[in-house]
Amino acid sequence: MSAPYPDDERGTFVTHTFPCVFDNTIIVAATHPTVSTGSQFEDGWFLSDFYAFNYLLKGSVTDQVWLTAAEPSKLLKKHGPYYHGTASECPKVVLSPEILKSEITPVTVVPPAKMIDRFLDEVSKAAARAKDEHPILLMVFCHGSDDHRLLLDNSNSGKGFSLVRLKSALGNARATLLVTTCYSGGWVVAPDFNSTALAAATSNDVSLSFPVSASHAVDKKTGTISV
Numbered sequence: 001m002s003a004p005y006p007d008d009e010r011g012t013f014v015t016h017t018f019p020c021v022f023d024n025t026i027i028v029a030a031t032h033p034t035v036s037t038g039s040q041f042e043d044g045w046f047l048s049d050f051y052a053f054n055y056l057l058k059g060s061v062t063d064q065v066w067l068t069a070a071e072p073s074k075l076l077k078k079h080g081p082y083y084h085g086t087a088s089e090c091p092k093v094v095l096s097p098e099i100l101k102s103e104i105t106p107v108t109v110v111p112p113a114k115m116i117d118r119f120l121d122e123v124s125k126a127a128a129r130a131k132d133e134h135p136i137l138l139m140v141f142c143h144g145s146d147d148h149r150l151l152l153d154n155s156n157s158g159k160g161f162s163l164v165r166l167k168s169a170l171g172n173a174r175a176t177l178l179v180t181t182c183y184s185g186g187w188v189v190a191p192d193f194n195s196t197a198l199a200a201a202t203s204n205d206v207s208l209s210f211p212v213s214a215s216h217a218v219d220k221k222t223g224t225i226s227v
Helices: 044-057 072-079 097-102 112-130 163-170
Strands: 013-015 026-031 064-068 082-084 092-095 136-141 175-179 187-189
Touching: 026 044, 026 112, 044 064, 044 072, 044 082, 044 092, 044 136, 064 112, 072 092, 072 097, 092 097, 112 136, 112 163, 163 175
Parallel strands: 026 064, 026 136, 136 175
Antiparallel strands: 013 187, 082 092
C-alpha cells in the first residue's frame, strides 16, 4: 500500500536508518567508477554499495533506474566478484556471474563524461512522473568534494554537480537523497535540499559511516572487501 506525504512540514532531521520504500516509490540511482577505477582496492566499494542496494530493492518497486559507468560483465572479468561487509564478519556477495544473470535489476551503462547530465535528466523525468503522488528515492554512490558537490563523473573534481542543480532538476517534486560520500555522516531528511547536509564531518575527518575495517593490510573501508 502506498503512503502519501504528510501535509505538515517537520523540518530537518538526521537519520541512520534506510528510508521507507513504498510500492509506488520511484528509484533513481547512479555510481561513478569505471572498469579501470572500479577495483576492490580503489573505488570498488562504491560499486559494492550500488549493487548491494540494487539486489535488496529488486522487485520492491516497478519504477527503478540504475546508472553505472562500468559494464558489470567487464568488471567481473577484470576484478572478480564484489562483496559487501567487513573482513571480520561474514561478507555477502553482491555481484557475481550468477547474480548478474537474474538477481539484480538491469543497469544502464553510461559514459563517464555523460553521467551527470544523464542522472539529472532521469531525475527530471522521475519528477514529471511523480506528480506529487509518488515518493522519489535518489541514491548517488560517488566521492564528494569539500564544497559539497557530488563527483559523479569518474571522480573528476572539476565536473561535480551541486545540490542546487539537483533541486532544479526535481522542480517542485519531493525526494529523499541517499549519498555515500566520505563526508556525509549519515542521511539528512529535509523538505528542501541544503548543501550543508553533506558536511556532517569536516574536510579533515572521515565520516563514521565508513569505519576502517579489520582488513588493515589492504586499507579497506566498510563496503567492498577483497578476498
